[in-house]
Amino acid sequence: MPENTRTALRRSTLLTMCASVLVAQSMVAAINLMIPQLAASALHPSPSALLWTVDAYVIVFAGLLIPAGALGDRWGRRRALLAGLALFAAGACLSAGGGTLGSVAALVAGRAVSGAGAALVMPATMAVLVHLAGPERRVQAVASWTLAVGLGGLAGNVGGGLTAQYLPWQALFWAMAPLAAVLAAAVLRTVPDLPRHATPADPVGSALLIGGTGAVLYGIIEGPSHGWWSAPVLTGFAAGAVLLALFTGHGLRARRPLVDPRVFRSRRLRAAAVGTAASFFGLFALFFVNSQFLQYAKGYSPARTGLAIVPLTVGMALVPRLAARLQDRHGVRLAAGGGLALIGGGLLGVSTAGPATPYPVYALWLLVLSAGMGLCAPGLTHTVVSELPGHQAGLGAGLNTAARELGAALGVAVVGTVLASHAGGGSPHGPAEFTAGMAAGLRVVAVPVLLAAVAVTLGLRGRPAGAGPAAVPRPVADRSAS
Numbered sequence: 001m002p003e004n005t006r007t008a009l010r011r012s013t014l015l016t017m018c019a020s021v022l023v024a025q026s027m028v029a030a031i032n033l034m035i036p037q038l039a040a041s042a043l044h045p046s047p048s049a050l051l052w053t054v055d056a057y058v059i060v061f062a063g064l065l066i067p068a069g070a071l072g073d074r075w076g077r078r079r080a081l082l083a084g085l086a087l088f089a090a091g092a093c094l095s096a097g098g099g100t101l102g103s104v105a106a107l108v109a110g111r112a113v114s115g116a117g118a119a120l121v122m123p124a125t126m127a128v129l130v131h132l133a134g135p136e137r138r139v140q141a142v143a144s145w146t147l148a149v150g151l152g153g154l155a156g157n158v159g160g161g162l163t164a165q166y167l168p169w170q171a172l173f174w175a176m177a178p179l180a181a182v183l184a185a186a187v188l189r190t191v192p193d194l195p196r197h198a199t200p201a202d203p204v205g206s207a208l209l210i211g212g213t214g215a216v217l218y219g220i221i222e223g224p225s226h227g228w229w230s231a232p233v234l235t236g237f238a239a240g241a242v243l244l245a246l247f248t249g250h251g252l253r254a255r256r257p258l259v260d261p262r263v264f265r266s267r268r269l270r271a272a273a274v275g276t277a278a279s280f281f282g283l284f285a286l287f288f289v290n291s292q293f294l295q296y297a298k299g300y301s302p303a304r305t306g307l308a309i310v311p312l313t314v315g316m317a318l319v320p321r322l323a324a325r326l327q328d329r330h331g332v333r334l335a336a337g338g339g340l341a342l343i344g345g346g347l348l349g350v351s352t353a354g355p356a357t358p359y360p361v362y363a364l365w366l367l368v369l370s371a372g373m374g375l376c377a378p379g380l381t382h383t384v385v386s387e388l389p390g391h392q393a394g395l396g397a398g399l400n401t402a403a404r405e406l407g408a409a410l411g412v413a414v415v416g417t418v419l420a421s422h423a424g425g426g427s428p429h430g431p432a433e434f435t436a437g438m439a440a441g442l443r444v445v446a447v448p449v450l451l452a453a454v455a456v457t458l459g460l461r462g463r464p465a466g467a468g469p470a471a472v473p474r475p476v477a478d479r480s481a482s
Contacts, residue, residue, distance in 0.1 A: 009132035009141060016186040017125040018148035020081065023179060024088060024118035025152025026159060027057060028408070030172055031111075033160035033291060033302055037169040042102060047225075049104045055221045056108050060115035062405035063214040067206040068116075069123030069398025070258055077124045077131070078191045084120025085180045085187070087113055092176035099170050110173070119398075126397030130385055131194055139327055142385065143320035143378035149404070150316040150373055153287060154309060161291070161306025205250050205258035212243030213402070220409045224416035259395065263388065271459025272383035275336050276400055277407030278452035279376055282343045285411035285445040286350060286369065289419065289438045297355045297431040308359065311366040319374025332379035337457030339376025343369050344450035351442040354435045383460070415441035 031054050039050060072080035091114030098106020126145055133141035163172045219236030226233050251257040264270055294305040323335045346369025353362050384403070385396040415438075422437030 009129065009134075009137060010190065012186075013132060013190040014129065014141065014144055016183065016190045017129055018144055020085065020121050020183050020187070021125050021145060021148040022152040022155055023176070023183065024084075024121045025149050026156035027092075027114060027118065027176070028061070029153045029156030029287060030160035030163075031057070031156075032287075033157065033164050033306070034169045034172060037164050041099070041169065043099060043104050043107070045104050045107075049108065051222070051225060052108045053104075053111060055218075056111040057115040057118070058221065058405065058409060059214050059217045060112045061118045062217055062402055062409070063210045064116055064119035065123060065402040065405070066209060066213075066259065066395065066398040068119040069127070069395045069401075070202075070206075072120065072124040072127055073395055074196060076196045077127045077194050078187060080120045081124040081128070081187055081191070082184055084117045084124060085184045087117030088121065089117070089177040089180035091115070091117060092173040092180070096170045096173035099173070114176070122401045123395070123397035126381075126385065126400070128191055128194065130397075132192075138386075139324050139378065139382055142382040143324050146377040146381050147316055147320055147374070149401075150283075150377065151313060153283070154313050154316075157287065157291060157309055158306035161302040161304075165301055165303035202254065202256060202258040205247060205254065208243050208247035208250060209258065212240045212247055213406075214240075215243060216240035217406070217409055220406075220413045223413050224420055228417070259399075266387050267459050268383055269387040271456045272332075272336075272380045272387070273399065273403045274452055274459070275340060275376060275380045275456040276384065276403040277410075278340060278449050278456075279343055279373060279380070280404045280407035281411040281414075282347055282445055282449040283369070283373060283411070284408035285415040285442065286347065288412045288415050289441060290350075292434065293353070293438055297435050298359075308363075309366065311363040312370045315367055315370030315372070315374040316377075317374070319371050320378050323375045323378050326375075327379050327382075331460070332383055333457050333460040335379045336376045336383075336460060337453050339372045339374070339379075340449055340453035340456060342372025342375060344372075344446045344453060346370075346372060347442045347446040347449065351439040351446070353439075355431050380456075411445060415445055417441075418444050 035050060035054070038045060038053065045053065068080070068084075091110045091112070093110070094113060095107045095110030098104075098110055126142075129141040129145055130138060160172065163169065215236045217240075219233045219240065222230075222236065223233050248261050251259055251261045290309055291302075291305050294300040294308050295302065300308060323339070326335045346365050349365035349368060350362070353365070381400050384400040388396040388399075418441035419434070419437040422433065422440060
């Protein structure tokens with residue numbers, strides 16, 4: 001669409017998109033603080049059912065992101081967003097209703113349906129912002145979207161903690177339906193009906209990608225509990241490898257593939273995707289042990305635990321403005337590499353904490369990590385999206401969010417495995433044992449984050465910010481449509 005016909009990005013639209021992102025992302029983390037309540041509830045879920053209550057949302061969410069982004073490009077971003085909010089609310093109602101009626105299967109199924117809704121919401125919101133902001137405001141719009149993703153994780157922890165402390169666990173799910181309805185009304189009021197694009201449907205490629213991604217995520221998520229060499233985990237990884245290899249071969253041969261694998265020849269795209277995954281690898285490793293440390297080692301209540309991680313919001317809220325200025329002046333390398341280095345340093349700092357560590361010291365390390373996220377995330381997200389053609393903004397947003405979710409799942413798996421190894425394969429039996437396992441796990445996680453800082457700094461060398469997409473091979477769909 002020519003710039004002179006582009007609808008301007010209004011503040012109300014920006015706020016609606018960011019609120020939708022925050023709500024969808026919050027449900028990734030909120031359920032974790034509800035696990036003790038669920039385990040003691042009348043449902044009497046088995047350990048496996050508890051795992052699937054957490055994992056069903058993540059696996060479906062991450063597995064559908066790229067196809068859902070392409071669907072939004074083809075079907076219309078506003079339609080995709082409204083459909084996603086409807087699915088999100090329906091799934092929440094199914095989870096709450098099923099839990100009230102004593103059906104664990106309905107609880108898990110509802111989480112999966114909500115995950116499918118979130119997969120439509122995330123790329124559609126990004127695509128709306130990219131389209132309406134235009135080149136001149138795109139960096140700032142992406143920074144706001146990225147901030148909403150980070151705040152969503154924190155809102156989930158705070159909301160889950162408060163619910164666990166004061167309300168029945170079903171209240172968390174019942175609250176989502178009216179919230180989604182309010183957001184849908186705001187979408188209808190603030191988001192114009194944007195142009196659609198003839199992106200490929202590619203049902204074969206979509207099925208292969210969904211199956212492969214889901215199988216790999218299953219292996220990552222179940223590895224710490226089942227054992228990395230167990231049959232279910234190895235089967236998941238093997239199935240994922242085969243399906244993703246078939247997906248790559250299909251993409252290279254098909255006339256109009258969902259994703260042309262040749263786009264990954266772009267060094268900048270690869271670097272930004274790796275940096276995005278690494279940042280959430282570190283952040284969610286911290287999320288996994290943070291609430292346990294504050295409750296188990298420090299003796300905090302669930303509500304106080306949720307509030308104690310609020311310092312993580314400070315850097316994410318304030319630093320993106322600095323990151324945008326740095327990117328305009330010096331390009332994305334400095335902000336991206338420096339931000340990842342701060343995340344790694346923050347993880348090393350948190351690893352020194354123990355039961356006797358004063359909370360202000362602990363909060364300081366949370367601020368360091370938060371500043372790193374605020375510094376690197378906007379530029380990395382903008383780079384992934386800008387390396388694809390404008391009409392594939394939804395697909396680019398799906399790719400970016402899939403990298404986030406894969407990194408998050410890996411971070412939880414790695415730190416969980418190290419934590420379990422310090423307890424002989426079980427749960428730590430005391431605060432000192434837990435703290436030792438947490439310290440080792442966070443140090444293990446910090447190493448690849450710091451290595452990623454170097455790799456991303458090298459990978460993003462070249463064109464300055466605003467220079468436009470790299471000269472990467474155009475997807476087959478673009479060639480056939482021209």
